[in-house]
Structure formats: structure tokens, C-alpha cells
Amino acid sequence: MRELISKVVMLGSQAVGKTSVILRLKGSRFDKHVSPTIGASYCACKVNLGHMEVKMQVWDTAGQERFRAMAPLYYRNTNAAILVYDITSYSSFVDLKSWVEELNGNVDNPLVLCLLGNKHDLEDRREVPTEEAFNFAASIGAVFQETSAYQNTGVEEAFYEVAVRISRLC
């Protein structure tokens, strides 16, 4: 079977659930080694598309997202970016606009984008309407999915779709 190796970066404000989402990826194993040059670590996971296996190195931040900027090395050779916000925090959704700008400033190659509205289990505290997020995703050509890392819903579906788009890109 054809095998594709890709790099995926997680972006979004602190505490939206980026690390929790990664820990839900099937077959994920975290590389505990944190790169001293990038200050980030990655998790290896794979998605089987039938005709092809997409291996993803999913890079996670180590807290430096609180400075609202990542080292340029974090973005090098990236094939996809997962933009995460918390549905109970409108500001975490607004923050994504600056993350998209930072992404565009650091990556010139074609990219698969995915917008994740995490903490879907906290519906009673929702601040971000689904429709507004859906429209934002459409405006940047991103896959859109509401997820709950807590209840483990939506994560597999979103990464499957990202793998499909990566396979079309590469």
C-alpha cells in the first residue's frame, strides 16, 4: 500500500484542548521528547484510506502558544494545520484569526486546514454559534468539526477528513 508521511500542526489558544484532542487520536503515541529548538513535541498516528496509508506527525505546542506566536521551525514543511477553539470561549474563536495570519506568514506551500470547535460536551456554556464557526471555516476553505476530547467525539472523523485532503494534496 502506498504510504504518505505528513506533518500536521496544532494551533489555537491555551486551554482550548489541543493536547487533549491529540491524546484521542487512535493509535497515537506521544513522543515524550520535546524538541529543544522548537519547544514542541509530536504524536505519530496513521489513517488507513484503503488505497493509501497516511502517516501523520501531529505537532503539539508546549505552552508557548500563550505568547501568541510559534517558532518558524514549528511550521516548516507543514501539510495541514488544525485550528482549535473552545465552543464555550468566544475569545478563543476570535483568536483564530491571528493564528491564521501567523500561519499564512510562515507557510507558502498548499495547506489542508481544519477548524475544530472543542468542548462540545459543554453545550450549556456555549458562546460560539455553530453556524458562525461553519461560515468562518468555509471562508478559509477548512474542514469543520465540533469535537469533545472529553467524550471522544468528532476527533476521528475530523482527522480522517484531513487525511483524505492530505492525500489529494500530495
Ligand code: GDP
Ligand atoms: P491545550 O492548552 O490547548 O493543550 O488544552 P488541554 O488539552 O491542556 O486542555 C485544557 C483543559 O480543558 C484541561 O483541563 C482539559 O481537561 C479540558 N478539556 C480539553 N478538552 C475538553 C473537552 O472536550 N471537554 C471538556 N469538558 N474539557 C476539555
Ligand code: MG
Ligand atoms: Mg497543550
